[in-house]
Amino acid sequence: MIKNYLKIACRNLWKNKLFSLINVISLSLSMAVGVIIFTDVKSTFDTDHFHPELDQIIRIITQETREKEQTKWASAPLVLASHLENVSFIENTVKVRMAGKYNLQTDKGDVPIDIKFSETSFFDVFGFKLLAGSVQSLNNPSTLFLTEKTAERIFGASKALGQTVKLENLGSYTVGGIIQDPPLKTHLPIEALLSMNSARMLEKEGRISNISNNWGDFKSSAVYAYVNSESNLKQLNATLQNFNRNLVETNLQFLAQPIEDITPRSNDIFNDRDAGNNWESIKIQLFIILSLTLLSAFNYISLSLARGFSRAQEVGIRKTIGATRRQIIFQFLVESTMVALFAIFLTVPCVYYLMYHIPDMELTFYWDPILIVGLLLYAVITGIVAGAFPSWLLSIFKPIQVLRKMQNIQLFRGVxxxxxxxxxxxxxxxxxxxxxxxxxxxxxxxxxxxxxxxxPNVLKLDLKGEKYETLQNEISRLGQVETTLATNWYFKPIKLGKSTVKLKDKKLGINYVSIDPKTIETEGIKFKSGHNFPDNIPHNTEQYVLVNEAAVNLLRSGSETILGHNLLLDSNYVQVIGIMPNEIIGERRPIIYRYLPNEITTLIIKTKPNTELAVTKSIQSIWTDNFPEKTTNLQSLRDDYSSxxxxxxxxxxxxxxxxxxxxxxxxxxxxxxxxxxxxxxxxxxxxxxxxxxxxxxxxxxxxxxxxxxxxxxxxxxxxxxxxxxxxxxxxxxxxxxxxxxxxxxxxxxxxxxxxxxxxxxxxxxxxxxxxxxx
Structure with a gap:
């Protein structure tokens, strides 16, 4: 019987090629988007499931109480690990310090990579595998481990192991290991791993902040415990209460969180950016899958009913020779399900195309039994949903009605x-x-x-934390250079800060930017009212500020102007002496313009026309002479501003x-x-x-x-x-x-x-x- 259903379905689909093709395309498009979303949902629940003995790995989180407000952080002080090592049911601990992005210097320029510090127990507890190198070399403070994807990004096809690399502000390291890219997502993504011994040396040298023995600095470090059994969780929570800390303005308590519970991400836990989607996002994703499925199913219904006249006679004849309504319904459901299954063959290439060609699509698509079964089940459900209404409607035809006068059939009373x-x-x-x-x-x-x-002849030089005075003087002496400006603003903010402003009874948070007063004069920017900073403005004491029109509207009360008024800016009083026009390039946010030489991060260099290439080479030479440990980050400002x-x-x-x-x-x-x-x-x-x-x-x-x-x-x-x-x-x-x-x-x-x-x-x-x- 099933064989006959399939044979009839294939004949009907082949007979109506255009109908079948339209339905396959419609279903495959919605299914492709649905598969991608489903893959993302699945990856959230698969996160960290490549670690062995997953139920025995515990992350310690910190509950901070400040002024009776409690905040949970997905991090813990490193010093806590040494106390946990003495707990009997804890077999191992892992300390991880998140250092953030650092530039790895190459011949082709800087490559920003995410740096983490850890220890050999990292590979004992977690499921990360080494493709090359020895785990014990992580004890060496001059050794760097790279993931295979990061190594390929830096060295290409060349062998990475044994190569010496230089990390900006951190020094030189030898690649001592290549970490295999994990098969699944992880809440602890790795690009480069340095030794915790290296972190201690860098702390002594003052290159990074000293947090190794500080209970209060816990937001950039993590502590994990590997327990004897998953039943030790309650016992661990009780033990952690012994390590509560009362600091100057805050109280710290520590809680045990099984690594399997990290995803889906909890909205109650801060500083957990790699924990994947939360439940709200997952519900939205499932709703999108359902919506696209229903839209495609509606298209199938529309086209099925449009063909209803041609199928009505078939239904009438089949009923005349004894077919039941259930058999008619099943026949149509088989056809719709086959269309959905055929759509899979077009869905798969659509998925691969979308994965690699749509912006910000970083999801990895891989086949596994669960995904294959899920895809087939998704296709069958889609087919049944799409075919349910047409099969029910067409199965109610009465043989005498369809065989006498088909044009009088009312498939659907109204549309x-x-x-x-x-x-x-x-x-x-x-x-x-x-x-x-x-x-x-x-x-x-x-x-x-x-x-x-x-x-086009304006260049931007990133100072990378260095003082600009000497560098600016040397660059200014180049014959091809017209102007150099030490500023974080050039027609739009290059780097913004955030301050608190109090004016009379108003207290607001507002953005500020550090500006070179010469920028306003050089570019001929006209004030709405007031004037520029005075020529003899002091470097170390802030007395005056400028504001833009948006900031005026935010700060003033009624029609009163704030020009000439004093503001309490953070903890100092400053006077508003000028009102700038709103941002010229695409922004209208409220901004305060301040003269803060110590916060300048950029040199703006205006060159003579058609000399950019020569100036670039000269500036790179000057930079190397002054800062040999750092590479030059110089680019066209126009290109940087292009959105x-x-x-x-x-x-x-x-x-x-x-x-x-x-x-x-x-x-x-x-x-x-x-x-x-x-x-x-x-x-x-x-x-x-x-x-x-x-x-x-x-x-x-x-x-x-x-x-x-x-x-x-x-x-x-x-x-x-x-x-x-x-x-x-x-x-x-x-x-x-x-x-x-x-x-x-x-x-x-x-x-x-x-x-x-x-x-x-x-x-x-x-x-x-x-x-x-x-």
């Missing part, structure tokens, strides 16, 4: 649900298209302003996927509508309506649906655009009628083209064939 879903689909598409247009317009305007404001287009790519792709799925849905309803109105259109043709009139009659209802979708989609697009504007803090995000109209019009044009591909058949009907049964 209200169809219209509602079509409106919903196109509302979402209109919203996304409007966002894409708004972002594209922002990027175009931003690029235009950068090109007209920042000349990324990844947002446009992502929104554009997502809008395209939703539009294709929605377009396939309206293709089905258009086909069904034309088929349903053939008799009406035939009568109109006999009564004198021309072909253009018939096409208009068949198309106008869809135009109305587009307008209704616009009523919903346009406000949603405006809402999303306003969120983008607030997020970017830029007045270049244009929510004008033009951008809204372009987004809406693009969707309408493409939608109507899809509709016309079906309704144009209305002008090709032959009344004799349509009306001969009457």
């Amino acid at each position: 209200t649900i169809y219209k509602a879903v079509i409106v919903l689909q196109f509302s979402v598409t209109i919203m996304l298209m409007i966002l894409v247009v708004i972002l594209a317009d922002y990027e175009i305007k931003n690029h235009s302003i950068i090109s007209s404001t920042v000349p 990324s287009r990844e947002r446009i790519s992502f929104f554009g792709f997502f809008a395209l996927v939703v539009f294709i799925i929605a377009g396939l849905g309206i293709l089905g309803i258009a086909s069904y509508s034309v088929e349903k109105r053939k008799k009406e259109l035939g009568v109109r043709y006999v009564l004198g309506a021309n072909k253009i009139k018939l096409v208009w009659i068949a198309t106008k209802n869809f135009g109305v649906l587009m307008l209704i979708a616009g009523v919903i989609g346009i406000p949603a697009g405006l809402f999303g655009g306003n969120m983008i504007k607030q997020d970017l803090g830029s007045n270049l995000v244009d929510l004008s009628f033009i951008n809204i109209g372009i987004g809406f019009t693009l969707v309408v044009i493409l939608g109507l083209l899809i509709v016309l591909s079906q309704t144009i058949r209305a002008g090709q009907i032959e009344p004799v064939k349509i009306l001969k049964v009457e």
